[in-house]
Amino acid sequence: MANYSLFYTSGAIIYAVPFFFWGLGAGIIYHKQRRLMPLIVAHYFTNLIFGIFPLLFLFVFN
Numbered sequence: 001m002a003n004y005s006l007f008y009t010s011g012a013i014i015y016a017v018p019f020f021f022w023g024l025g026a027g028i029i030y031h032k033q034r035r036l037m038p039l040i041v042a043h044y045f046t047n048l049i050f051g052i053f054p055l056l057f058l059f060v061f062n
Contacts, residue, residue, distance in 0.1 A: 026039050 026043075030036060030039055
């Protein structure tokens with residue numbers, strides 16, 4: 001049986017590193033602007049835009 005632990009660890013690292021830098025960038029923006037609401041709105045729209053494609057795929061092509 002193959003050992004997939006390295007494969008899963010690599011996937012977790014690839015998934016976690018961009019989120020770390022995204023959070024770091026958001027923290028820098030918040031620190032400079034001292035406003036949280038623009039970050040919340042930007043996060044909402046980003047999730048809306050990138051969440052529509054899987055939902056359309058799920059509901060239209062299922």
